[in-house]
Amino acid sequence: MKKKGRICGTIGLILSLAIAGGTVVYGTMFHGNTVGKAEKLIGASTGSVFDGWINGTGFDATKTLVDETAAVAAGTAASDATYKSYSLSFSYTQTASVTADETETVVQTYTDGVVYTDASYTYIKYTTRMTDDRAVSVGSVEYALVKESGAVYVRTNPTPYTETAGDQALLDGSKWEVASVSSDMLFPSFISIVPSVFGSVSEENKVYITPTGEYYFADASAVEEAEGECRFTVGLCPTVRYTMSADMSDAGMAGVLTISMQYSNLNNTQVDIPDSLAEILTEVSE
Secondary structure, eight states: OEEEOOOOSOHHHHHHHHHHHSOOOOOTTSOTTOOSOOOGGGOOOSOOHHHHHHHOOSHHHHHHHHHHHHHHHHTOOOTTOSOSOEEEEEEEEEEEEEEETTEEEEEEEEEEEEEEEOSSEEEEEEEEEEEETTEEEEEEEEEEEETTTTEEEEEEOSOGGGOOTTSOOOOTTSOOEEOSSOGGGOSOGGGGHHHHHHTTOSSSSOOEEOTTSOEEEEEOOSSTTEEEEEEEOOSSSOEEEEEEEEEEGGGTEEEEEEEEEEEESTTOOEEEOOHHHHHHHHHHHO
């Protein structure tokens, strides 16, 4: 799966842009992916850490981004939405232990994936690895949404052990099929947690900026026994990380989950669908 306009590759690129036009500021003292100022030629920015320190900005733009993430991918975002396209890499890790009859069972789940979405298409691919006691399962799936028609296509890679979600589309001769899911069901459900986490910010639950330029706030978790925190950066390639831990010993359960999201190419992503899918779309239109 090709996408155009990616700008998170190297520090050297950022430095060269800063030297050439003075539009991007980068310093090694800052947290990874934190930048100063960006022009639209290389994508939208969620803010500047300098403005964050001086004026307390950055949270609102990031909250808008996480609020609109799923709707933009599903093609259901409002016409006046701030973000029209983006590239996203995400991962989800959960470890849960359940104790019953004095026997503890540990289940670990790790999912990593990518999303590329623009005005015409959304491409989503993710790989999940689950360990349940001693049983291990791995699965990889690709989805493509044609926004004009609302049609969703899916294909499952027959060799998930050999690739990760960040790979280019492999085995492009694999057959795409019409999926029996709606566009709003494509996005991994665990990412729907993130907007509610940002919704917990209030006068009592404030956002702080660390000396490294990373934003931080505690999470008012819906689970009484759970504790959580969220950290994020602003700029051209904003990141969001949320961690929650729960200890429900009385119920014989405990667990930790971590969600990590890295955006890039905000309003500057163009999706090139695989040749195999383009052929099917051509057949459908004829």
